[in-house]
Amino acid sequence: SDHNYDYDVLVIGAGPGGYVAAIRAAQLGLKTACAESRETLGGTCLNVGCIPSKAMLHASEYFDAAANGAMESMGIDVSPKLNLPKMHDQRLDAVNGLTKGIEFLFKKNKVDWKKGRASFVDGHTVEVGGEKVTAKDIVIATGSSVTQLPGVEVDNDKGVVVDSTGALELAKVPEHMVVIGGGVIGLELGSVWRRLGAKVTCVEFLDEILPGMDGDIRKESRKIFKKQGIEFKLGTKVTGVSVKGKKATLTLEPAKGGDAETMEADCVLVSIGRRPNTEGLGLDAIGLETNERGQIETDHSFRTKVDSVWAIGDVIPGPMLAHKAEDEGIAVAENIAGETGIVNHDVIPSVVYTLPEIAGVGLTTEQAIEKAGGDKSKVKVSKFPMMANSRAKTNHEPDGLVKVIADAETDRVLGIWAIASVAGTMIAEACIAMEFGATSEDIAYTCHAHPTHAEALKEAAMSIQGKPIHI
Numbered sequence: 140s141d142h143n144y145d146y147d148v149l150v151i152g153a154g155p156g157g158y159v160a161a162i163r164a165a166q167l168g169l170k171t172a173c174a175e176s177r178e179t180l181g182g183t184c185l186n187v188g189c190i191p192s193k194a195m196l197h198a199s200e201y202f203d204a205a206a207n208g209a210m211e212s213m214g215i216d217v218s219p220k221l222n223l224p225k226m227h228d229q230r231l232d233a234v235n236g237l238t239k240g241i242e243f244l245f246k247k248n249k250v251d252w253k254k255g256r257a258s259f260v261d262g263h264t265v266e267v268g269g270e271k272v273t274a275k276d277i278v279i280a281t282g283s284s285v286t287q288l289p290g291v292e293v294d295n296d297k298g299v300v301v302d303s304t305g306a307l308e309l310a311k312v313p314e315h316m317v318v319i320g321g322g323v324i325g326l327e328l329g330s331v332w333r334r335l336g337a338k339v340t341c342v343e344f345l346d347e348i349l350p351g352m353d354g355d356i357r358k359e360s361r362k363i364f365k366k367q368g369i370e371f372k373l374g375t376k377v378t379g380v381s382v383k384g385k386k387a388t389l390t391l392e393p394a395k396g397g398d399a400e401t402m403e404a405d406c407v408l409v410s411i412g413r414r415p416n417t418e419g420l421g422l423d424a425i426g427l428e429t430n431e432r433g434q435i436e437t438d439h440s441f442r443t444k445v446d447s448v449w450a451i452g453d454v455i456p457g458p459m460l461a462h463k464a465e466d467e468g469i470a471v472a473e474n475i476a477g478e479t480g481i482v483n484h485d486v487i488p489s490v491v492y493t494l495p496e497i498a499g500v501g502l503t504t505e506q507a508i509e510k511a512g513g514d515k516s517k518v519k520v521s522k523f524p525m526m527a528n529s530r531a532k533t534n535h536e537p538d539g540l541v542k543v544i545a546d547a548e549t550d551r552v553l554g555i556w557a558i559a560s561v562a563g564t565m566i567a568e569a570c571i572a573m574e575f576g577a578t579s580e581d582i583a584y585t586c587h588a589h590p591t592h593a594e595a596l597k598e599a600a601m602s603i604q605g606k607p608i609h610i
C-alpha cells in the first residue's frame with residue numbers, strides 16, 4: 140500500500156493474547172504498538188486471573204497441609220497461624236514482578252505502549268488516549284470480563300458479594316462462602332478459602348460440576364472436593380441474593396422447578412462464566428458484528444471480515460484460556476508478517492489448579508463416542524488409579540486417576556484426562572503425544588522415569604493394550 144501508517148501493527152489489549160502478538164510482530168521486524176487501558180500490562184491473566192489465583196492456591200495449599208494433617212502424617216508437627224495480609228502481599232509481589240516483566244519485554248522488543256481505551260475510527264485507525272493512531276493491520280485482543288448474574292449486584296470493595304477479582308483479595312476468611320457456579324473459578328477460589336478455614340458451599344445449575352470435561356473426571360472430582368469439605372448443591376439455580384450489612388441471603392430453586400429455599404452466607408462468589416469485551420470498541424465504525432455469544436468471528440488465520448482487522452484470545456470463539464490466547468497471538472503475528480501461523484485447536488489442554496489438579500486434552504469419552512456415531516465399540520477407554528502409582532502413594536496423594544481414550548481401530552489417542560497432584564504438568568506429555576498423532580501403544584512403550592506420577596499415564600496406555608503391570 141502507498142499509505143504512510145504510524146505502525147505496521149497495532150494490537151488492542153495487552154493480555155496473554157495481545158502482548159504475545161505484539162512481541163512476536165516486533166520480533167518479525169514489524170513496527171508495533173499495543174494499546175492497553177489498564178495501569179499495568181498482562182491483562183486479566185497476570186493482573187486478576189491465572190497468576191494471582193495461583194499465588195493464593197499455592198500459599199493456601201501449604202497452610203492446608205500444615206493445618207489439616209498432611210504434614211503431621213509425614214512426621215511434621217506444626218500449629219500454623221494465618222497471616223493473611225502477608226499472603227496477599229506475596230500475591231501482589233508475583234503480579235507486580237510479572238507485569239513489570241512484560242513492560243521490560245515491550246521495551247526490549249521496541250513495542251510502544253499506547254495507554255488508554257482504544258476504539259475504532261476506521262479499519263486502519265483507532266483513537267486511544269486522545270490520540271489517533273494508524274496501522275496497516277490491527278489486532279483485537281480485548282479479552283473478556285465476568286458475566287453478571289441478573290439481579291445480583293457485585294461489590295468487590297465490600298467483600299460480601301464478589302466476583303473472582305474480589306475473591307482474590309478478601310480481607311478476612313469468610314465463615315460461610317457460597318460459590319455460584321461449579322466451574323473452574325468456583326472450584327479454584329472456593330478451594331483457597333476452604334483451605335484457609337471457610338465453610339464452602341457450591342451451587343451449580345447443572346447436574347454435575349465442571350461442564351465440558353470428561354464425565355468420569357467430573358464425577359470423581361466432585362467426590363474428592365466433597366471429601367475435602369466442599370458441599371455441593373447440584374441442579375440448583377440462584378434466583379436472588381439480598382444483602383443486609385455483612386450478611387447475604389440467597390434464594391435457591393431446583394433447576395427443574397420446585398420449592399424455593401434460602402441460604403445465609405457472609406461471602407457470595409459469582410462465578411458463572413465470562414463474556415467477550417467488545418463494548419466501546421467502536422466495531423460499528425468498521426462494520427464488524429459479533430455473533431450471538433458476543434464473540435468476534437475470524438477465519439483460521441484469525442482475520443475478521445474486515446481485511447485489515449484480526450482478532451484472538453477470549454474475544455473470539457474457543458476456550459477462554461491464556462495459553463490458547465498466547466498461541467493465537469504468535470500465529471496472528473506470523474500471518475500478518477506473511478508467514479503461516481497455525482493453532483491446532485484440537486490439542487488445547489485445560490487444567491484446574493486445585494489439589495489434586497484436574498487436567499485434560501482432546502476429546503472426552505462422551506464426545507469420542509458421539510463422533511463414532513454413538514458406537515461405543517469404536518472407542519477404547521482405560522483408567523489407571525493414582526492409588527496404584529508408587530510415587531503418588533508414597534507422597535500421600537492417593538486421589539485421582541489417569542484416563543486414556545483411543546480409536547479402537549487405529550489405536551490413535553483421542554483424549555487424555557488426569558486427576559493427580561501434578562496433572563497440569565503431566566498433561567504436557569499428553570499434548571505432545573497427540574500433536575504427533577501418537578497411538579496408545581506409542582505411550583505404553585515410551586520409557587517413563589520411576590518413580591513419577593507420569594508413569595500412571597504410561598500404565599493407563601498399557602491398560603488399553605490390555606496389559607498393565609501394577610493393577
Ligand code: FAD
Binds near residue numbers: 156451461463
Ligand atoms: P485478557 O487477558 O482479558 O486481556 C485483555 C486486555 O485488553 C485487558 O487488559 C483489558 O484491559 C484490555 N482492553 C480491553 N478493551 C480494551 C480497549 N478497548 N482498549 C485498550 N485495552 C483494552 N487461564 C488459564 O489458561 N489458566 C489459568 O490458570 C487461568 N486462571 C484464571 C483465573 C481467573 C480468576 C480468571 C478470571 C481467569 C483465568 N484464566 C486462566 C483465563 C485467562 O485469564 C484468559 O483466558 C486470558 O487472560 C485471555 O487473554 P486475552 O489476551 O484474550 O485477554
Ligand code: NAI
Binds near residue numbers: 288344489
Ligand atoms: P465456567 O464456565 O468455568 O463455569 C461456570 C459454571 O457456572 C458452569 O458450571 C455453569 O453451569 C454454572 N452456572 C451458570 N449459570 C449459573 C447459575 N445461574 N447458577 C448456578 N450455576 C450457574 O466459568 P468460570 O468458573 O466463571 O470461569 C470463567 C472462565 O475463566 C473459564 O471458562 C475459564 O476459561 C477461565 N478460567 C480458567 C482457569 C484455568 O484454566 N485454570 C481458572 C479460572 C478461570
